[in-house]
Amino acid sequence: DAGVIQSPRHEVTEMGQEVTLRCKPISGHDYLFWYRQTMMRGLELLIYFNNNVPIDDSGMPEDRFSAKMPNASFSTLKIQPSEPRDSAVYFCASSLVYRRTGQSTGELFFGEGSRLTVL
Amino acid sequence: GENVEQHPSTLSVQEGDSAVIKCTYSDSASNYFPWYKQELGKGPQLIIDIRSNVGEKKDQRIAVTLNKTAKHFSLHITETQPEDSAVYFCAAAPTGNQFYFGTGTSLTVIP
Numbered sequence: 001d002a003g004v005i006q007s008p009r010h011e012v013t014e015m016g017q018e019v020t021l022r023c024k025p026i027s028g029h030d031y032l033f034w035y036r037q038t039m040m041r042g043l044e045l046l047i048y049f050n051n052n053v054p055i056d057d058s059g060m061p062e063d064r065f066s067a068k069m070p071n072a073s074f075s076t077l078k079i080q081p082s083e084p085r086d087s088a089v090y091f092c093a094s095s096l097v098y099r100r101t102g103q104s105t106g107e108l109f110f111g112e113g114s115r116l117t118v119l
Numbered sequence: 120g121e122n123v124e125q126h127p128s129t130l131s132v133q134e135g136d137s138a139v140i141k142c143t144y145s146d147s148a149s150n151y152f153p154w155y156k157q158e159l160g161k162g163p164q165l166i167i168d169i170r171s172n173v174g175e176k177k178d179q180r181i182a183v184t185l186n187k188t189a190k191h192f193s194l195h196i197t198e199t200q201p202e203d204s205a206v207y208f209c210a211a212a213p214t215g216n217q218f219y220f221g222t223g224t225s226l227t228v229i230p
Contacts, residue, residue, distance in 0.1 A: 004162070031216065043163070043208060043220040056217065091162050106151050108218065110162030 004111035006092050012117045018080040021114045023092030024073055033108065034067055034077050035091040043091070049075065082118045089113040121146040123211050125221025133229050138196040140224045142209035145190065151212040152185060152192045156205045157223075163208055167194070199228045 005024040013019055025032045033048040047057040052069045060067070064083070069075040079086055093108040122145040132138050144152075150171035155163035169176045169183045169192065176183050180199075185192040196203055209221040 033218075042222040045217065045219075048216065050216070093162070106153060106168060106212065107165045108153075108155075108163075110155075110164065112160070112162050 004092055004094055004109050006090075006111035006114050008114055009112065010115045010117075012119065013082055014119050015083055016081040017118075018078065019082045019086075019116060019118075021077040021090050021092075021116070023075045023077070023111060025075070025092070025094030026109055027073065029094035029096055029109070031095040032069060032075050033093040033095070034075070035093065035110075037089045037091060037113070038087075046077070046090075079116075082116075084118045087116055087118050089115045121149060121211055121213050121217075121219040123209060123219050123221045125209050125224060127224060128222065129225045129227075131227045131229060132199050134199060134201060136199055138194075138199055138203070138226055138228075140194045140207055140209070140226075141191060142193070142211075142221050143189075143191045144211040144219075146211070146213045147187075147190065148213040149211040152183070153210050153212075153218070154181075154183060154194050155208045155210065155220075157208065158205045166207075196226075199226075201228050201230050204228045 007022045030051055034046040036044045046059045047067045048055055049069045067077045091110050091113045093110045095108050125142045153168035154166050156166045157163040167178050167181050167183050169185050180197045182195045204227050206223045206225050208223050210218045212218050
């Protein structure tokens with residue numbers, strides 16, 4: 001399996017521009033997570049999906065952030081308009097489900113991240 | 120919500136020595152505690168995990184201990200090697216779906 005695939009790996013943009021980050025989870029994984037990593041705050045959970053449905057978006061910083069999962073093999077995280085404080089590495093991760101309980105098995109498989117710099 | 124604290128933030132050890140990283144958590148409902156290793160330019164990768172029904176788990180040179188009463192858990196790496204140099208994150212999960220990460224420990228193994 002190719003693992004979780006994220007694009008772009010690096011993005012440099014100017015303040016006010018729209019940014020779209022993309023993620024392809026591992027085939028068969030039911031959960032998809034978006035994390036943001038900064039030196040100051042570490043790994044922060046932004047939002048997660050179960051079977052393409054957003055379950056908890058309480059970590060999304062503000063209305064400028066939105067995430068979608070139109071199908072089981074694709075998700076986007078959009079920032080509009082972007083600001084310098086959004087500069088970070090954004091990770092997508094996916095996980096399997098215990099069929100009996102429907103809960104994540106626990107192991108998160110991370111992509112290699114998208115490094116965003118907003119000037 | 121859950122609050123996970125991790126110490127130290129940086130750790131340097133001589134090759135062959137042991138390294139210990141400690142984490143505390145606040146939510147007594149947490150029942151799953153994974154450890155992730157992140158190499159430069161990569162995403163975190165699970166190296167070992169422990170569930171609340173056991174106190175210790177070992178996998179070759181890596182071990183994790185859990186004290187539910189005190190709400191703390193630790194990662195132990197023995198016989199460290201240069202390839203162990205990375206950032207290590209602990210996490211706690213109060214449910215099966217949400218993971219709260221510590222702030223990371225940058226481990227340097229000096230040859």
